[in-house]
Amino acid sequence: MPVSCLSRMILQSVLLASLALAQPRCKCTFGKTCWPGEKAFNKLASQVSQPLVHPVPPESACYPANNPADNCTDVTAHSREGNWRAEFPGSMQTPYWETYTFPNGTISACYLDTTLGFSCQQGSVPVIGVDARSEKDVQTAVKFAAKNNLRLVVKNTGHDYLGRSTARGAFLIWTHHLKNITFRDTFRPVGAPQAKVYEAVMTLGSGVQWHEAYDAANSRGRLLVGGLSAGASVGAAGGWILGGGHSALSPHYGLGVDNVLEFSVVTADGRLVTANAYSHSDLFWALRGGGGGTFGVVTSVTYRTYPSVPVIGIFGAVPLTSEAIAKALVTEFIRLQPIWVNTGYGGYSNINSSALQFFFVAPNASQADVDATVQPFFDLAANLTSGGPPMQNGTVPFDSFFSWYRLLFSGGEQVGTNIFIGSRLLPLPLIQSSPEKVAETILSIEGGVLWHAVAGGAVSRVPPDSTGLNPAWRNAVTHVGAFQGWPEGASASVIAAHGNKLQGEVSKLEKLAPGSGAYFNEALPFEPRPQTTFFGSHYKRLKAIKKTYDPASLFLVANGVGSEDWDSSLNCRH
Structure with a gap:
Protein backbone atom coordinates (compact mmCIF):
# COMPACT_ATOMS: atom_id res chain seq x y z
CA MET A 1 0.00 0.00 0.00
CA PRO A 2 1.44 3.46 -0.89
CA VAL A 3 2.63 5.46 2.10
CA SER A 4 0.32 8.37 1.23
CA CYS A 5 -2.73 6.08 1.29
CA LEU A 6 -1.67 4.55 4.59
CA SER A 7 -1.11 8.00 6.10
CA ARG A 8 -4.53 9.13 4.92
CA MET A 9 -6.17 6.06 6.50
CA ILE A 10 -4.36 6.64 9.79
CA LEU A 11 -5.34 10.32 9.80
CA GLN A 12 -8.96 9.42 9.07
CA SER A 13 -8.97 6.91 11.93
CA VAL A 14 -7.52 9.49 14.30
CA LEU A 15 -10.12 12.08 13.26
CA LEU A 16 -12.97 9.61 13.73
CA ALA A 17 -11.63 8.60 17.13
CA SER A 18 -11.33 12.25 18.11
CA LEU A 19 -14.90 12.89 17.01
CA ALA A 20 -16.11 9.96 19.11
CA LEU A 21 -14.22 11.24 22.14
CA ALA A 22 -15.59 14.73 21.62
CA GLN A 23 -19.18 13.55 21.66
CA PRO A 24 -20.84 13.45 25.08
CA ARG A 25 -21.31 9.94 26.41
CA CYS A 26 -24.90 10.60 27.47
CA LYS A 27 -27.84 12.53 26.06
CA CYS A 28 -29.26 15.44 27.99
CA THR A 29 -32.66 14.73 29.52
CA PHE A 30 -35.09 16.77 31.59
CA GLY A 31 -33.95 17.30 35.18
CA LYS A 32 -30.21 17.28 34.41
CA THR A 33 -28.12 20.42 34.80
CA CYS A 34 -27.46 20.36 31.05
CA TRP A 35 -31.17 20.79 30.25
CA PRO A 36 -31.80 24.14 28.50
CA GLY A 37 -33.22 26.91 30.64
CA LEU A 172 -40.31 16.04 21.00
CA ILE A 173 -40.70 16.92 17.34
CA TRP A 174 -44.39 16.39 16.63
CA THR A 175 -45.04 16.09 12.89
CA HIS A 176 -48.76 15.35 13.13
CA HIS A 177 -49.81 18.71 11.67
CA LEU A 178 -47.73 18.50 8.49
CA LYS A 179 -50.92 17.81 6.55
CA ASN A 180 -50.19 19.07 3.04
CA ILE A 181 -51.46 16.86 0.20
CA THR A 182 -50.35 17.69 -3.35
CA PHE A 183 -51.47 15.85 -6.47
CA ARG A 184 -49.36 16.28 -9.61
CA ASP A 185 -50.33 15.09 -13.07
CA THR A 186 -46.67 14.73 -14.01
CA PHE A 187 -43.62 14.45 -11.79
CA ARG A 188 -39.89 14.26 -12.40
CA PRO A 189 -37.78 13.43 -9.33
CA VAL A 190 -35.08 15.93 -8.43
CA GLY A 191 -31.96 15.15 -10.45
CA ALA A 192 -33.67 12.66 -12.74
CA PRO A 193 -33.15 12.69 -16.53
CA GLN A 194 -35.62 14.81 -18.48
CA ALA A 195 -37.33 11.69 -19.82
CA LYS A 196 -37.88 10.17 -16.36
CA VAL A 197 -41.40 11.43 -15.74
CA TYR A 198 -44.14 9.77 -13.68
CA GLU A 199 -47.83 10.42 -14.03
CA ALA A 200 -50.38 11.06 -11.28
CA VAL A 201 -48.32 11.17 -8.10
CA MET A 202 -49.28 12.31 -4.61
CA THR A 203 -46.99 14.06 -2.16
CA LEU A 204 -48.10 13.64 1.44
CA GLY A 205 -46.86 15.65 4.40
CA SER A 206 -45.59 13.43 7.18
CA GLY A 207 -48.65 14.19 9.33
CA VAL A 208 -51.17 12.92 6.77
CA GLN A 209 -53.07 9.84 7.95
CA TRP A 210 -54.34 7.10 5.70
CA HIS A 211 -57.99 8.12 5.94
CA GLU A 212 -56.99 11.56 4.63
CA ALA A 213 -54.76 10.12 1.91
CA TYR A 214 -57.43 7.66 0.75
CA ASP A 215 -60.06 10.40 0.60
CA ALA A 216 -57.75 12.59 -1.50
CA ALA A 217 -56.77 9.77 -3.86
CA ASN A 218 -60.38 8.69 -4.32
CA SER A 219 -61.43 12.25 -5.18
CA ARG A 220 -59.01 12.01 -8.11
CA GLY A 221 -60.14 8.56 -9.17
CA ARG A 222 -56.82 7.09 -8.02
CA LEU A 223 -55.70 4.24 -5.80
CA LEU A 224 -52.89 4.47 -3.28
CA VAL A 225 -51.08 1.54 -1.65
CA GLY A 226 -51.45 2.12 2.07
CA GLY A 227 -51.99 0.77 5.54
CA LEU A 228 -55.27 -0.35 7.06
CA SER A 229 -56.47 0.00 10.63
CA ALA A 230 -59.67 1.06 12.39
CA GLY A 231 -60.39 4.59 11.25
CA ALA A 232 -57.29 4.44 9.00
CA SER A 233 -55.54 6.50 11.66
CA VAL A 234 -51.97 5.34 10.92
CA GLY A 235 -49.62 7.97 9.49
CA ALA A 236 -49.17 7.66 5.73
CA ALA A 237 -45.74 9.25 5.51
CA GLY A 238 -43.97 8.34 8.74
CA GLY A 239 -43.01 5.13 10.51
CA TRP A 240 -45.33 3.00 8.34
CA ILE A 241 -43.40 3.64 5.13
CA LEU A 242 -39.98 3.84 6.77
CA GLY A 243 -40.43 0.34 8.20
CA GLY A 244 -41.58 -1.14 4.89
CA GLY A 245 -45.29 -0.42 4.76
CA HIS A 246 -47.42 -3.52 4.18
CA SER A 247 -50.93 -3.40 2.76
CA ALA A 248 -53.73 -5.67 1.64
CA LEU A 249 -52.87 -4.28 -1.80
CA SER A 250 -49.22 -5.36 -1.58
CA PRO A 251 -49.56 -8.73 -3.37
CA HIS A 252 -50.94 -6.80 -6.37
CA TYR A 253 -48.97 -3.51 -6.26
CA GLY A 254 -46.02 -4.07 -3.92
CA LEU A 255 -45.15 -2.74 -0.47
CA GLY A 256 -45.18 0.91 0.47
CA VAL A 257 -41.40 1.15 -0.08
CA ASP A 258 -41.89 -0.17 -3.62
CA ASN A 259 -44.18 2.75 -4.44
CA VAL A 260 -42.16 5.68 -3.10
CA LEU A 261 -40.55 8.04 -5.60
CA GLU A 262 -39.07 10.67 -3.30
CA PHE A 263 -38.62 11.80 0.31
CA SER A 264 -38.03 15.23 1.78
CA VAL A 265 -36.08 14.78 4.99
CA VAL A 266 -34.33 16.96 7.55
CA THR A 267 -30.99 15.40 8.47
CA ALA A 268 -29.12 15.67 11.76
CA ASP A 269 -27.26 18.82 10.67
CA GLY A 270 -30.56 20.60 10.03
CA ARG A 271 -30.40 20.44 6.24
CA LEU A 272 -33.54 19.76 4.21
CA VAL A 273 -32.55 17.24 1.55
CA THR A 274 -34.36 15.45 -1.24
CA ALA A 275 -33.76 11.71 -1.31
CA ASN A 276 -34.63 9.73 -4.41
CA ALA A 277 -32.94 7.45 -6.93
CA TYR A 278 -30.89 10.38 -8.30
CA SER A 279 -30.29 12.60 -5.28
CA HIS A 280 -28.92 11.21 -2.00
CA SER A 281 -29.64 7.75 -3.37
CA ASP A 282 -27.95 6.05 -0.42
CA LEU A 283 -30.34 7.78 1.99
CA PHE A 284 -33.26 6.96 -0.32
CA TRP A 285 -32.26 3.30 -0.15
CA ALA A 286 -32.02 3.39 3.66
CA LEU A 287 -35.30 5.21 4.23
CA ARG A 288 -37.16 2.47 2.36
CA GLY A 289 -37.17 -0.08 5.18
CA GLY A 290 -34.41 1.08 7.52
CA GLY A 291 -36.88 2.24 10.16
CA GLY A 292 -38.48 5.46 11.35
CA GLY A 293 -36.77 7.99 13.64
CA THR A 294 -33.33 6.75 12.57
CA PHE A 295 -31.90 8.70 9.62
CA GLY A 296 -33.68 12.04 9.92
CA VAL A 297 -37.13 13.62 10.13
CA VAL A 298 -39.17 12.89 7.03
CA THR A 299 -41.34 15.88 6.15
CA SER A 300 -43.03 14.51 3.02
CA VAL A 301 -43.24 11.42 0.83
CA THR A 302 -44.12 11.28 -2.86
CA TYR A 303 -46.00 8.14 -3.91
CA ARG A 304 -46.98 6.76 -7.28
CA THR A 305 -50.71 6.15 -7.63
CA TYR A 306 -52.79 3.83 -9.80
CA PRO A 307 -56.14 4.13 -11.55
CA SER A 308 -59.04 3.19 -9.30
CA VAL A 309 -60.38 -0.21 -10.35
CA PRO A 310 -63.19 -2.51 -9.19
CA VAL A 311 -62.26 -5.11 -6.58
CA ILE A 312 -63.72 -8.33 -5.25
CA GLY A 313 -63.96 -8.79 -1.50
CA ILE A 314 -63.36 -12.31 -0.19
CA PHE A 315 -64.87 -13.03 3.22
CA GLY A 316 -64.72 -16.08 5.42
CA ALA A 317 -65.81 -16.97 8.95
CA VAL A 318 -65.45 -20.67 9.69
CA PRO A 319 -66.06 -22.21 13.14
CA LEU A 320 -63.47 -24.85 14.02
CA THR A 321 -65.49 -27.25 16.12
CA SER A 322 -62.87 -29.96 16.67
CA GLU A 323 -59.12 -30.41 16.55
CA ALA A 324 -59.40 -32.54 13.42
CA ILE A 325 -61.51 -29.95 11.58
CA ALA A 326 -59.23 -27.14 12.72
CA LYS A 327 -56.13 -28.94 11.50
CA ALA A 328 -57.66 -29.90 8.15
CA LEU A 329 -59.10 -26.47 7.33
CA VAL A 330 -56.17 -24.40 8.55
CA THR A 331 -53.75 -26.66 6.69
CA GLU A 332 -55.70 -26.20 3.46
CA PHE A 333 -56.01 -22.44 4.02
CA ILE A 334 -52.25 -22.20 4.45
CA ARG A 335 -51.57 -24.43 1.45
CA LEU A 336 -53.62 -22.10 -0.72
CA GLN A 337 -51.94 -18.89 0.43
CA PRO A 338 -49.15 -18.85 -2.20
CA ILE A 339 -51.79 -19.25 -4.90
CA TRP A 340 -53.93 -16.43 -3.53
CA VAL A 341 -51.15 -13.88 -3.00
CA ASN A 342 -49.41 -14.70 -6.28
CA THR A 343 -52.74 -14.08 -8.01
CA GLY A 344 -52.74 -10.65 -6.35
CA TYR A 345 -55.20 -11.28 -3.49
CA GLY A 346 -54.17 -9.76 -0.16
CA GLY A 347 -55.81 -9.44 3.22
CA TYR A 348 -55.95 -10.30 6.88
CA SER A 349 -56.94 -13.32 8.92
CA ASN A 350 -57.42 -14.26 12.54
CA ILE A 351 -56.66 -17.90 13.23
CA ASN A 352 -57.16 -19.64 16.55
CA SER A 353 -58.25 -23.06 17.76
CA SER A 354 -61.97 -22.21 17.55
CA ALA A 355 -62.33 -20.07 14.42
CA LEU A 356 -60.78 -19.01 11.12
CA GLN A 357 -61.86 -15.53 10.02
CA PHE A 358 -60.50 -13.64 7.03
CA PHE A 359 -61.16 -10.83 4.60
CA PHE A 360 -59.19 -10.34 1.40
CA VAL A 361 -59.33 -7.97 -1.54
CA ALA A 362 -58.73 -8.89 -5.19
CA PRO A 363 -58.06 -5.77 -7.30
CA ASN A 364 -59.13 -5.59 -10.94
CA ALA A 365 -60.29 -9.22 -10.99
CA SER A 366 -63.48 -10.76 -12.32
CA GLN A 367 -65.83 -12.38 -9.86
CA ALA A 368 -65.79 -15.55 -11.94
CA ASP A 369 -62.00 -15.83 -11.63
CA VAL A 370 -62.06 -15.09 -7.92
CA ASP A 371 -64.83 -17.61 -7.31
CA ALA A 372 -62.91 -20.26 -9.23
CA THR A 373 -59.88 -19.60 -7.04
CA VAL A 374 -61.51 -19.54 -3.61
CA GLN A 375 -64.59 -21.74 -3.99
CA PRO A 376 -62.73 -25.03 -3.46
CA PHE A 377 -61.79 -23.86 0.03
CA PHE A 378 -65.35 -22.77 0.78
CA ASP A 379 -66.61 -26.15 -0.44
CA LEU A 380 -64.17 -28.01 1.81
CA ALA A 381 -65.17 -25.86 4.79
CA ALA A 382 -68.86 -26.49 4.13
CA ASN A 383 -68.27 -30.22 3.89
CA LEU A 384 -66.19 -30.49 7.06
CA THR A 385 -68.46 -28.29 9.17
CA SER A 386 -71.77 -29.64 7.88
CA GLY A 387 -74.33 -29.73 10.67
CA GLY A 388 -72.34 -27.35 12.86
CA PRO A 389 -72.57 -23.59 13.42
CA PRO A 390 -73.27 -21.59 10.26
CA MET A 391 -70.42 -20.23 8.16
CA GLN A 392 -70.26 -16.81 6.56
CA ASN A 393 -68.27 -17.22 3.37
CA GLY A 394 -68.46 -15.60 -0.01
CA THR A 395 -67.23 -13.06 -2.54
CA VAL A 396 -68.67 -9.58 -2.98
CA PRO A 397 -67.98 -7.08 -5.79
CA PHE A 398 -67.06 -3.46 -4.97
CA ASP A 399 -66.71 -0.57 -7.39
CA SER A 400 -63.33 0.33 -5.89
CA PHE A 401 -60.77 -0.41 -3.18
CA PHE A 402 -62.02 2.76 -1.48
CA SER A 403 -65.50 1.25 -1.09
CA TRP A 404 -64.04 -1.99 0.33
CA TYR A 405 -61.87 -0.01 2.74
CA ARG A 406 -64.77 2.21 3.84
CA LEU A 407 -66.92 -0.79 4.65
CA LEU A 408 -64.28 -2.46 6.80
CA PHE A 409 -62.10 0.30 8.25
CA SER A 410 -64.00 3.59 8.42
CA GLY A 411 -64.61 3.23 12.16
CA GLY A 412 -64.14 0.95 15.12
CA GLU A 413 -61.83 0.65 18.10
CA GLN A 414 -58.41 -0.96 17.79
CA VAL A 415 -56.11 0.90 20.18
CA GLY A 416 -56.04 2.20 23.73
CA THR A 417 -55.20 -1.12 25.38
CA ASN A 418 -51.92 -2.59 26.59
CA ILE A 419 -50.44 -5.11 24.18
CA PHE A 420 -47.20 -6.64 23.00
CA ILE A 421 -46.96 -8.03 19.47
CA GLY A 422 -44.40 -10.51 18.18
CA SER A 423 -44.08 -11.53 14.55
CA ARG A 424 -42.26 -13.55 11.92
CA LEU A 425 -42.22 -13.63 8.14
CA LEU A 426 -42.98 -17.10 6.81
CA PRO A 427 -41.20 -17.91 3.52
CA LEU A 428 -42.64 -19.49 0.41
CA PRO A 429 -40.64 -22.76 0.55
CA LEU A 430 -41.93 -23.46 4.07
CA ILE A 431 -45.56 -22.83 3.12
CA GLN A 432 -45.28 -24.97 -0.01
CA SER A 433 -43.51 -27.90 1.61
CA SER A 434 -45.01 -28.01 5.10
CA PRO A 435 -48.50 -26.47 5.32
CA GLU A 436 -49.58 -29.05 7.89
CA LYS A 437 -46.60 -28.31 10.12
CA VAL A 438 -47.31 -24.58 9.87
CA ALA A 439 -50.98 -25.18 10.73
CA GLU A 440 -50.07 -27.28 13.79
CA THR A 441 -47.77 -24.52 15.04
CA ILE A 442 -50.29 -21.74 14.43
CA LEU A 443 -53.02 -23.65 16.25
CA SER A 444 -50.72 -24.24 19.23
CA ILE A 445 -50.14 -20.53 19.87
CA GLU A 446 -52.13 -19.24 22.82
CA GLY A 447 -54.71 -16.69 21.70
CA GLY A 448 -54.17 -17.47 18.04
CA VAL A 449 -52.39 -15.38 15.42
CA LEU A 450 -52.96 -12.53 13.00
CA TRP A 451 -52.17 -13.84 9.52
CA HIS A 452 -51.29 -10.93 7.23
CA ALA A 453 -51.34 -12.01 3.56
CA VAL A 454 -49.34 -8.96 2.50
CA ALA A 455 -46.33 -10.49 0.74
CA GLY A 456 -45.74 -12.71 -2.28
CA GLY A 457 -46.99 -11.64 -5.69
CA ALA A 458 -45.69 -8.18 -6.60
CA VAL A 459 -43.65 -8.02 -3.37
CA SER A 460 -41.61 -11.05 -4.41
CA ARG A 461 -40.87 -9.61 -7.85
CA VAL A 462 -38.83 -6.71 -6.45
CA PRO A 463 -35.05 -7.38 -6.28
CA PRO A 464 -34.12 -7.96 -2.60
CA ASP A 465 -31.31 -5.39 -2.58
CA SER A 466 -33.18 -2.58 -4.31
CA THR A 467 -34.34 -1.10 -0.98
CA GLY A 468 -33.06 -1.12 2.59
CA LEU A 469 -35.92 -3.39 3.64
CA ASN A 470 -35.08 -6.77 5.17
CA PRO A 471 -34.55 -9.06 2.12
CA ALA A 472 -36.65 -11.75 3.86
CA TRP A 473 -39.74 -9.86 2.71
CA ARG A 474 -39.01 -10.78 -0.91
CA ASN A 475 -39.24 -14.50 -0.18
CA ALA A 476 -42.18 -14.35 2.22
CA VAL A 477 -45.83 -15.26 1.77
CA THR A 478 -47.17 -13.87 5.02
CA HIS A 479 -46.35 -11.83 8.09
CA VAL A 480 -47.70 -13.65 11.17
CA GLY A 481 -48.23 -11.94 14.51
CA ALA A 482 -48.97 -13.23 18.00
CA PHE A 483 -49.97 -11.02 20.91
CA GLN A 484 -50.31 -10.70 24.66
CA GLY A 485 -52.31 -8.10 26.58
CA TRP A 486 -52.71 -7.15 30.23
CA PRO A 487 -54.97 -4.91 32.34
CA GLU A 488 -54.21 -1.35 33.37
CA GLY A 489 -52.25 -1.04 36.56
CA ALA A 490 -50.48 -4.40 36.26
CA SER A 491 -47.16 -4.65 38.05
CA ALA A 492 -43.83 -4.73 36.26
CA SER A 493 -43.47 -8.43 37.07
CA VAL A 494 -46.89 -9.24 35.57
CA ILE A 495 -46.05 -7.28 32.40
CA ALA A 496 -42.70 -9.06 32.17
CA ALA A 497 -44.45 -12.41 32.51
CA HIS A 498 -46.70 -11.57 29.55
CA GLY A 499 -43.63 -10.54 27.59
CA ASN A 500 -41.88 -13.80 28.39
CA LYS A 501 -44.99 -15.74 27.42
CA LEU A 502 -45.14 -14.00 24.07
CA GLN A 503 -41.46 -14.55 23.47
CA GLY A 504 -42.08 -18.26 23.94
CA GLU A 505 -44.92 -18.22 21.41
CA VAL A 506 -42.81 -16.32 18.87
CA SER A 507 -40.03 -18.87 19.32
CA LYS A 508 -42.45 -21.44 17.87
CA LEU A 509 -42.65 -19.35 14.70
CA GLU A 510 -38.89 -18.91 14.70
CA LYS A 511 -38.41 -22.69 14.80
CA LEU A 512 -40.63 -23.02 11.73
CA ALA A 513 -38.38 -20.71 9.73
CA PRO A 514 -35.09 -19.96 11.53
CA GLY A 515 -33.69 -16.57 10.61
CA SER A 516 -36.70 -15.60 8.50
CA GLY A 517 -36.95 -12.14 10.05
CA ALA A 518 -39.80 -9.95 11.25
CA TYR A 519 -41.61 -6.75 10.31
CA PHE A 520 -40.00 -3.89 12.23
CA ASN A 521 -43.29 -2.03 12.79
CA GLU A 522 -45.14 -4.96 14.37
CA ALA A 523 -42.71 -6.93 16.46
CA LEU A 524 -41.35 -7.83 19.87
CA PRO A 525 -39.83 -4.85 21.68
CA PHE A 526 -37.28 -7.25 23.21
CA GLU A 527 -36.09 -9.22 20.19
CA PRO A 528 -32.83 -10.94 21.16
CA ARG A 529 -31.16 -10.21 17.77
CA PRO A 530 -32.93 -7.11 16.42
CA GLN A 531 -30.25 -6.20 13.89
CA THR A 532 -30.61 -9.43 11.91
CA THR A 533 -34.28 -10.07 12.70
CA PHE A 534 -35.45 -6.66 11.47
CA PHE A 535 -32.87 -5.79 8.82
CA GLY A 536 -31.18 -9.04 7.78
CA SER A 537 -28.13 -8.79 5.53
CA HIS A 538 -28.76 -5.07 4.94
CA TYR A 539 -27.80 -4.07 8.46
CA LYS A 540 -24.13 -3.31 7.83
CA ARG A 541 -24.92 -0.99 4.94
CA LEU A 542 -27.75 0.69 6.86
CA LYS A 543 -25.44 1.43 9.75
CA ALA A 544 -22.80 2.89 7.43
CA ILE A 545 -25.41 5.20 5.89
CA LYS A 546 -26.58 6.27 9.34
CA LYS A 547 -23.02 7.23 10.26
CA THR A 548 -22.84 9.34 7.11
CA TYR A 549 -25.99 11.32 7.83
CA ASP A 550 -26.12 11.12 11.64
CA PRO A 551 -22.55 10.67 12.94
CA ALA A 552 -23.42 11.83 16.47
CA SER A 553 -26.54 9.58 16.73
CA LEU A 554 -29.02 12.37 17.27
CA PHE A 555 -31.75 10.00 16.07
CA LEU A 556 -32.11 6.87 18.16
CA VAL A 557 -35.02 4.46 18.49
CA ALA A 558 -35.50 1.16 20.28
CA ASN A 559 -34.07 -1.72 18.25
CA GLY A 560 -33.21 0.68 15.43
CA VAL A 561 -30.03 0.97 13.43
CA GLY A 562 -27.17 1.90 15.76
CA SER A 563 -29.16 1.32 18.96
CA GLU A 564 -26.84 -1.51 20.01
CA ASP A 565 -24.12 1.08 20.74
CA TRP A 566 -26.26 2.56 23.52
CA ASP A 567 -27.73 1.39 26.81
CA SER A 568 -31.31 0.16 27.10
CA SER A 569 -32.60 3.69 27.77
CA LEU A 570 -30.79 4.97 24.64
CA ASN A 571 -29.47 7.81 26.78
CA CYS A 572 -25.84 6.74 27.26
CA ARG A 573 -23.28 5.08 25.03
CA HIS A 574 -21.83 1.77 26.11
Missing part, protein backbone atom coordinates in the same frame (compact mmCIF):
# COMPACT_ATOMS: atom_id res chain seq x y z
CA GLU A 38 -36.27 29.07 30.17
CA LYS A 39 -34.34 31.62 28.13
CA ALA A 40 -33.23 28.99 25.59
CA PHE A 41 -36.74 27.61 25.20
CA ASN A 42 -38.19 31.10 24.86
CA LYS A 43 -35.76 31.77 22.03
CA LEU A 44 -36.76 28.49 20.37
CA ALA A 45 -40.43 29.44 20.72
CA SER A 46 -39.75 32.72 18.90
CA GLN A 47 -38.22 30.81 15.97
CA VAL A 48 -41.06 28.38 15.27
CA SER A 49 -44.58 28.95 13.99
CA GLN A 50 -46.52 27.55 16.96
CA PRO A 51 -46.21 27.77 20.74
CA LEU A 52 -44.10 24.99 22.21
CA VAL A 53 -46.09 21.99 23.36
CA HIS A 54 -45.88 20.53 26.86
CA PRO A 55 -47.16 16.97 26.35
CA VAL A 56 -49.00 15.10 29.08
CA PRO A 57 -50.71 11.71 28.98
CA PRO A 58 -54.27 12.30 27.71
CA GLU A 59 -55.53 10.28 30.67
CA SER A 60 -54.43 13.17 32.91
CA ALA A 61 -57.78 14.82 32.15
CA CYS A 62 -59.27 12.38 34.65
CA TYR A 63 -57.10 13.78 37.45
CA PRO A 64 -58.42 17.25 38.39
CA ALA A 65 -55.26 18.11 40.26
CA ASN A 66 -53.34 17.79 36.98
CA ASN A 67 -55.86 19.22 34.53
CA PRO A 68 -58.78 20.80 36.41
CA ALA A 69 -60.39 22.19 33.22
CA ASP A 70 -60.29 19.00 31.14
CA ASN A 71 -63.11 16.59 30.48
CA CYS A 72 -62.59 13.02 31.63
CA THR A 73 -65.83 11.97 29.95
CA ASP A 74 -64.32 12.76 26.56
CA VAL A 75 -61.24 10.67 27.34
CA THR A 76 -63.31 7.72 28.50
CA ALA A 77 -65.55 7.87 25.43
CA HIS A 78 -62.75 8.06 22.86
CA SER A 79 -59.62 6.53 24.40
CA ARG A 80 -59.80 3.48 22.10
CA GLU A 81 -60.14 5.49 18.89
CA GLY A 82 -56.94 5.91 16.92
CA ASN A 83 -57.80 9.25 15.34
CA TRP A 84 -58.75 10.73 18.72
CA ARG A 85 -55.53 9.59 20.37
CA ALA A 86 -53.46 10.92 17.46
CA GLU A 87 -54.54 14.49 18.27
CA PHE A 88 -52.52 14.60 21.51
CA PRO A 89 -48.74 15.10 21.51
CA GLY A 90 -48.48 13.06 24.71
CA SER A 91 -50.61 10.13 23.61
CA MET A 92 -49.43 6.76 22.34
CA GLN A 93 -51.89 4.43 20.65
CA THR A 94 -50.75 1.71 23.08
CA PRO A 95 -50.86 3.37 26.54
CA TYR A 96 -48.11 1.11 27.89
CA TRP A 97 -45.57 3.25 26.01
CA GLU A 98 -46.71 6.31 27.93
CA THR A 99 -45.49 4.61 31.13
CA TYR A 100 -41.97 4.27 32.50
CA THR A 101 -40.64 1.40 34.59
CA PHE A 102 -37.77 2.19 36.95
CA PRO A 103 -35.00 -0.36 37.57
CA ASN A 104 -36.57 -1.23 40.93
CA GLY A 105 -39.85 -2.19 39.22
CA THR A 106 -41.94 0.82 40.20
CA ILE A 107 -43.94 2.38 37.38
CA SER A 108 -44.53 6.02 36.54
CA ALA A 109 -47.83 6.25 34.69
CA CYS A 110 -51.16 8.01 34.35
CA TYR A 111 -53.91 5.40 34.20
CA LEU A 112 -57.38 5.99 32.80
CA ASP A 113 -58.87 3.97 35.65
CA THR A 114 -58.59 6.38 38.56
CA THR A 115 -60.03 3.79 40.98
CA LEU A 116 -56.68 2.00 40.90
CA GLY A 117 -55.51 4.54 43.44
CA PHE A 118 -52.36 5.74 41.66
CA SER A 119 -51.43 9.36 41.09
CA CYS A 120 -51.04 10.67 37.54
CA GLN A 121 -47.38 10.91 36.53
CA GLN A 122 -45.49 11.87 33.36
CA GLY A 123 -44.13 8.40 32.67
CA SER A 124 -42.28 8.22 29.34
CA VAL A 125 -44.09 11.16 27.79
CA PRO A 126 -41.65 13.88 26.60
CA VAL A 127 -41.84 17.09 28.59
CA ILE A 128 -41.59 19.71 25.84
CA GLY A 129 -41.48 19.90 22.10
CA VAL A 130 -42.19 21.61 18.79
CA ASP A 131 -45.55 21.31 17.05
CA ALA A 132 -44.09 21.38 13.54
CA ARG A 133 -46.27 23.03 10.88
CA SER A 134 -43.53 23.55 8.28
CA GLU A 135 -40.20 22.15 7.18
CA LYS A 136 -38.54 25.20 8.70
CA ASP A 137 -40.08 24.31 12.08
CA VAL A 138 -38.55 20.84 11.81
CA GLN A 139 -35.15 22.24 10.84
CA THR A 140 -35.19 24.66 13.76
CA ALA A 141 -36.16 21.91 16.20
CA VAL A 142 -33.48 19.51 14.92
CA LYS A 143 -30.77 22.17 15.21
CA PHE A 144 -31.91 23.00 18.75
CA ALA A 145 -31.84 19.34 19.79
CA ALA A 146 -28.41 18.80 18.25
CA LYS A 147 -26.91 21.98 19.78
CA ASN A 148 -28.12 20.99 23.25
CA ASN A 149 -27.41 17.24 22.90
CA LEU A 150 -31.03 16.48 23.81
CA ARG A 151 -32.66 13.07 23.88
CA LEU A 152 -34.85 13.52 20.82
CA VAL A 153 -37.98 11.68 19.70
CA VAL A 154 -40.06 12.15 16.57
CA LYS A 155 -43.77 11.41 16.72
CA ASN A 156 -46.66 11.60 14.28
CA THR A 157 -49.67 9.56 15.47
CA GLY A 158 -48.12 7.30 18.14
CA HIS A 159 -48.90 4.05 16.30
CA ASP A 160 -45.88 2.20 17.62
CA TYR A 161 -45.53 -1.25 19.18
CA LEU A 162 -41.89 -0.67 20.17
CA GLY A 163 -42.18 2.70 21.91
CA ARG A 164 -39.94 4.47 19.40
CA SER A 165 -41.81 7.77 19.36
CA THR A 166 -41.63 8.58 23.05
CA ALA A 167 -38.97 8.69 25.76
CA ARG A 168 -38.77 9.85 29.35
CA GLY A 169 -37.35 13.34 29.76
CA ALA A 170 -37.08 13.83 25.99
CA PHE A 171 -37.56 16.69 23.56
